[in-house]
Amino acid sequence: MKFSESLKKNADFRRVYNKGSSYANKFLVMYVLNNNKEENRLGISVSKKVGNSVVRHHLTRLIRESYRLHEDRFHYGLDIVVIARIHAKNASYHEIESSLLHLAGLHHIISENHLEKKMESF
């Protein structure tokens, strides 16, 4: 991804959980925290409760792909952690994508223009 890295350390995850703000919908939970850097860092977490290894891998790929395709619309300087909920097990790419954008809108970390266009299209 051009403008982003992945969030790796357990300590980084903990900092985002403790200090970041969170919103949730049916499929996902999103934590966001400023990291004072030039780029975003994305962490994806899928619990074993959601499914076996294949299911969990597939979900992380869907979430990463959703973020990748809308990366240029996100504000930068953020640590973002996305957690897949159990209902996400059978979700399609489009459901995950709209779910991610919805949460980003609630956090006000996505560019307004695009969001408005998105809203108008509904």
Added chain:
RNA sequence: UAAGUAGAACAAAUGAUCGCGGCUGCUAAGCCGAAAGGCUGCAGGUGAGGAAAGUCCGGGCUUCACAGGGCAGGAUGCCGGAUAACGUCCGGUGGAGGCGACUCCGAGGAAAGUGCAACAGAAAUGUACCGCCGGCGGAAACGCCGGUAAGGGUGGAAGGGCAGUGUAAGAGACUACCGCCUUCCUGGUAACAGGGAGGGCAUAUGUAAACCCCAUCCGAAGCAAGACCGAGCAGAAGCAGUGACGUGGCCCGCCAGCUUCAGGUAGGUCGCUUGAGGCGGCUGGUGACAGCCGCCGUAGAUAGAUGGCCAUUCACGACAGAACCCGGCUUAUAGUCCGGCUUGCCGU
């Protein structure tokens, strides 16, 4: 053609497009760097399984330990072979099931010892409840004493089986056949099979997935193994006597500075994929497999790459994701497909 039986192969496909990880290349591609190299870009090609799973066995590899032997502990358990090795595989033997193809077996020892065996039953290792027979007593009913494991009853199991002789009634007491045990002969590498002779069964039930006995095997931990490089912080030694402090100077102390050293944290590199490799052929072997020849090059991530979207097609897609590597076992699984074999039916 139907039913069955054992085995082999596959695991939605194609195209376009946006991405990700290795690899290779780029008529001197760009940037950084003294270089080694790093980052970026472009192009090409490549990128999960039959079980990648469970982590139940076996081996390679690595580090540590190690004179030899024993004990303890664990594993295996008909015989022979294959193999790096195995608890795997192949071929046999014996037993069980099936008309058959074929399938199944935790298949050493209970005549070394110990333990356990509910309930029932007279009695569970050494026994007489009923019954049968004999003797004595009695008018009789019956009682007492003795013999008896053929019959009844209980039980998973009652002391070789079955038929006869025999007897008061019975009994391997005796006899035939079968079983068992000992021993000999023949065949077989062996398990074992066939046959002869003898014993006369006090060897007397089951359980060894109870202890145990016998034979064979096993050093321990694992790639987060391990090897190398190595910031920073703290440490040691040295240098310069430069800067700050100890009221100015010198010395000295201390902090900062520079150099070197060991240590090894964060981090990085290697280990990391050419290997008991795959495919085909020939030869040997009943077979597992082995030998020879030819061809192929086939993931290597490191918080972890193989995905998204669109179109078309179909039977509408199961179980499921490499993490050092192999050989097995076990468990999960939508379906597709191939040729063997068996039994039945129909036709020639």
